[in-house]
Amino acid sequence: MNERTVTVTLPEALYERVQETARATSRSLEEVMTQSIALSLPQLEADLPPALRADLSTLALLGDDQLREVAASQMDMTQQV
Known part of the structure; x- marks a missing residue:
């Protein structure tokens, strides 16, 4: 997977919230x-x-x-993903 570095300014x-979530989840x-x-x-x-x-x-x-017609139809349970 290619990555890019992005600088974003966030409200304090x-x-x-992001910092607390990271701390609480050890990530x-x-x-996060x-x-x-x-x-x-x-x-x-x-x-x-x-296929989809x-x-x-x-x-x-x-x-x-x-x-x-397609929207009104129902898919068989065996076909559902």
Whole structure:
């Protein structure tokens, strides 16, 4: 995984929350901030498994009626991830 160094100015209260969380969980500030950012952002399409990306691409080709049908359908329990 490539990394980049970023300088961010935080409000004092937020910095203190990060610092206290790091101390309480015996982790570094960097670990707490990295995990917090990662968990707060949505996944990108590139993060999804190839099969799911293919399914999403197929949905883009469907018309409104077909999309409504897909949205109203229920997936069999064995197909759920």
